[in-house]
Amino acid sequence: MGSQIFSAILVIIVGVGGCVAYFWGANKLLDLAFPSRGVAGRAAIDNLRRQGIVRPWLFVGPALLILTVYLIYPVVDTLRLSFMDRAGQNFVGLANYQWAVGDREFRTSILNNFLWLAVVPAACTFLGLIIAVLTDKIWWGNIAKSLVFMPLAISFVGASVIWKFIYEYRAEGQTQIGILNAFIQYLGGTPQVWISIPFWNNFFLMVILIWIQTGFAMVILSSALRGIPEETIEAAVIDGANPFQIFWRIMVPQIWGTIAVVWTTITILVLKVFDIVLTMTNGQWNSQVLANLMFDWMFRGGGDFGRGAAIAVVIMLAVVPIMIWNIRQATRESGEGH
Amino acid sequence: MANTRGKSFIGRFGVHIAVLIFVAIWTIPTLGILVTSLRDKDQITVSGWWTALTSSTQTVAGRLPGASAQVERDGTFVIEGNIFESGSGQVGAFGTRVQAPTQYAAGETAELNDGVTMQLNEDGSFVLTSPQAFEGDRGQRVYYSVLQPPSFTTENYNTVLFSEGIGRSFLNSLTVTVPATVIPILIAAFAAYALAWMRFPGRALLIAAIIGLLVVPLQMSLIPLLKLYNGVGAFFGVPAKTYLGIWLAHTGFGLPFAIYLLRSYIAGLPREIMESARIDGASDFEIFVKIVLPLSFPVLASFAIFQFLWVWNDLLVAMVFLGSGSDQLVLTGKLNALLGSRGGDWEILATSAFVTIIVPLIVFFSLQRYFVRGLLAGSVKGG
Incomplete structure (x- = not known):
């Protein structure tokens, strides 16, 4: 245990030291190879130009290397593996995708993922917007925001334990220690095993993600709301608009861009949702989702890399439109900007 | 407004x-x-x-002393005593049948069969009387509810930290998190500066690629990297699941966001500062170290918080790239394992869960300003 702490500290020192040494050393080496000081005018200019060509690559080099090994190569290789057999040895064509289309569990996952996509981003954005608007009006708004924001720091596993305790079930008539069933029993209802009710259990799992992510939506939207020019709202008030008209007709249209950003960010997160399903149900009772199914196939029966890769590619395909839109948006911005 | x-x-x-x-x-x-x-x-x-915060009641089953404890008094046979061995406690109600364990209120006298009466008082003292002598060593069955005053304890923390292995996992989480937070910062900062302020062919393409990589699902990386790690491990005869492996993996997965966040901040630094430094003969390296890094402190802090929370809270990467032995199991993985093995033991689960979330909560509440700033810069600007 002591040696583990020691080696961790050593790694930080070696890692950081190594990075500094690389950047400093490479830079120094470049200066030595193409000296710009102490040489005649013409040569100095040539060397400066050469330095200018090489130096950017020294700076981006390490990042580029890591990105290639950990993201670019894997993406290409996952694509390739999705056409291979379980060990990744023989080409099997579209067999993995054909299997997926015919597999009941895969189809359940796809349906559930659509359900998550339809509910979670909308719920987070809507609740976040409402809380942002309401907290703007009261003196303790910042404290309230901070508390709603807090679950964002909690891990999905931690949140799952927290909510599993809320959904805790005891037989009817016993003292319920889960707050939801206690409430239901208090109202005279029958306690339920919430996470094993097919179809509806999806929603009880979604609640956890909504609980975590609403704070994110709230913070971003709140800052966008503050950017709305006062005059537009004052003008609406003078024209006799009621609060709901101001909200829907004046405020929301002015922050559409931000709403879209929040929506897409949460959409990507939802596509990757894994921890919550793994810890709450592990896909039982028809609550499976793609990311958990993919993880399952990575190790099930010694691991089927072909099927796992095919499921990963399906998740990737859903992200591609957002990716293209992001890149377009960013290149347009930098084209107009500096 | x-x-x-x-x-x-x-x-x-x-x-x-x-x-x-x-x-x-x-x-x-x-x-x-x-x-x-x-x-x-x-x-x-x-x-x-x-x-x-209120007293809870707990129903307890017990047995009164048998015939050997009886004394004869004025022609009736009496057994007396206190059901609380320690002598203190509070009885709410009692009964003699399991179907009705709280039939009589404390202090009431219960009429049992054959003229036997029983009284159980709030303080636990009881009197059992009978016109005939009691027989047998097995005493009267009794059920009673005990009012327990609220009691709080830190014992659960002792249990999970030292005997359930949470303490060890806490250390493992720290071992994973700190290097995986520190390493990407430097690498990303240099790349971000180059992408923001240096002119070179392919720069626009690189920026576009990084924005594209931002949204690539982790799932796309897992299988090839797992194969790669296994291959490297087998080739050099070393374990495939190591801390070094997960540090690098987290570095790789965190880099696109780090570069993106840092670049948009560094690109927004005033051009005049850079140019006047350049005229004074400063090289790019000097400008970066002496001007850009100090000015970028807020965004570096933002990213550090993000990465720290992300790595600390991660389960997927840890499950794939680290082993499940006690020397490598991180807090999230341990909590997941406990959910399976200690399913209904809420004193263990709740305490372990709180231990796993306390560090992120402290980081979050103490550095919230940087966190929010990073969040805004990371999502609003980029679109």
């Missing part, structure tokens, strides 16, 4: 109430875990955590 709505008293009141409800929904779940982790193990199973 504050005065456009809720002008009336009722409207303003309504806003306060609505926000209060939202805040309650968003804090009560966490509060439940915290309170539960501090409660006595036996009380957790018999009453909801929201009743932690």
